[in-house]
Amino acid sequence: MTVYVIVQLKMIDRAAYDRYQARFFDVFKKFQGRLLSADEKPAVLEGVWDRDKLVLMSFPDEAAFRAFADSPEYLEISKDRKAGADGIALLAKGFEQRLKQG
Template sequence: MSVYLLAQLRFTDREAYDRYQARFMDVFRQFNGRLLAADERPQVLEGSWERDKVVLMSFPDAASASAFSSSPAYLEIAQDRKAGADAVVLMVRGFGA
């Protein structure tokens, strides 16, 4: 069943994050995922949210999501993401998973 990766980011070095973002899709496309949302201005409907961006990705299963996030290609570009943003990243199972 589908799984989702949900990332909430607070930028710490926008230049580093922009380098990551420029290379992200080339890596992401290799892993059968779908980018569902990437929003730097989400509307907060309840509570407080002290981040700058939310990203939502879908994968056919946990193995595909893990293959993406642990791949050498992603780990290489993730150095810039980690340098450029403080992140909370969750893997969420879809219904029936």
């Protein structure tokens, strides 16, 4: 079942975050994820949003996400992400749709 990773970031050290971002795709492309959005100016439709960036990714299943997130390569670069931005990360399961055949 597809899973989605939603990350909301508040920048605290842009230079550190930029180092992370520069190395992100070299790691990410080794896994089965898809980057769906990385928006620094998402439209707030309701409520108050105090973050600077929203990132949306998908993976074929939770195991694929965990392989990425727990990989030595990602753990190494994530040090700059954690130093550069305060993050809220969510893992959401997608819907599994089955069509009835008539």
